[in-house]
Amino acid sequence: MHVLGIPSADALMPFLLGVVILQLSPGPDMLLILNRGMVHGPKIAFATILGIVVIAGTAQIGLLVFGLGTLVRTHPAAMPMLQSLGALYLLYLGLRMMTTTLQAGGQGSASPVGTRQALWEGALSSLTNPKSFLFLFVVLPHFVDPASGPVWVQMLVLGLLHKLASLATLSSVALAAGRMGVWTRRWPMLLSLQRNLCGLLMVVISLTLVGDVHRLL
Secondary structure (H helix, E strand, O other): OOOOOOOHHHHHHHHHHHHHHHHHHHOOOHHHHHHHHHOOOOHHHHHHHHHHHOOOOOOOOHHHOOHHHHHHHHOOOOOHHHHHHHHHHHHHHHHHHHOOEOOOOOOOOOOOHHHHHHHHHHHHHHHHHHHHHHHHHHHHHHHHHHHHHHHHHHHHHHHHHHHHHHHHHHHHHHHHHHHHHHHHHHOHHHHHHHHHHHHHHHHHHHHHHHHHHHOOO
């Protein structure tokens, strides 16, 4: 009996497997954390993670619980709009990474990224990341069983599990990137190569999303 509406074990196991696969696949959030950790250090990387998990996560789970998932499923035209916004923002991030020159100390020629900026950039990256959106608002509802209890409680539990997995994965990436950053600062060319590679991958992802939008239209 699911008094509190906690999803059953039969639903949790495949859901957690899907979350693990999602988190292990490289995406915009992971690339952003990798860049922040290597170029700006662990403090800025973890501030970015807080933006992704806490700020964006609160908004996403709130929208999920209050029925945006149902809205998207019943109004398919909303999906291309979201993908278009996500593609444009990823394109902006990628081009900015590729066009910002690095000085010997490893920082860009522009002013350093502050904690507040890192928080909001992390939040925007996650809020415009179609991969997270698709999983939360399209895939997650399939693991909800109305017979197991209140639907909103099940969505809340599953959404929190998704964000906890994201926190663990991105924190591991940040720690590894910070250590790599200490080593690569001895060779500034490697930092430039890393930044250009991350930027190029983000551009490729954004162009792929544009192609997906055209197929949906």
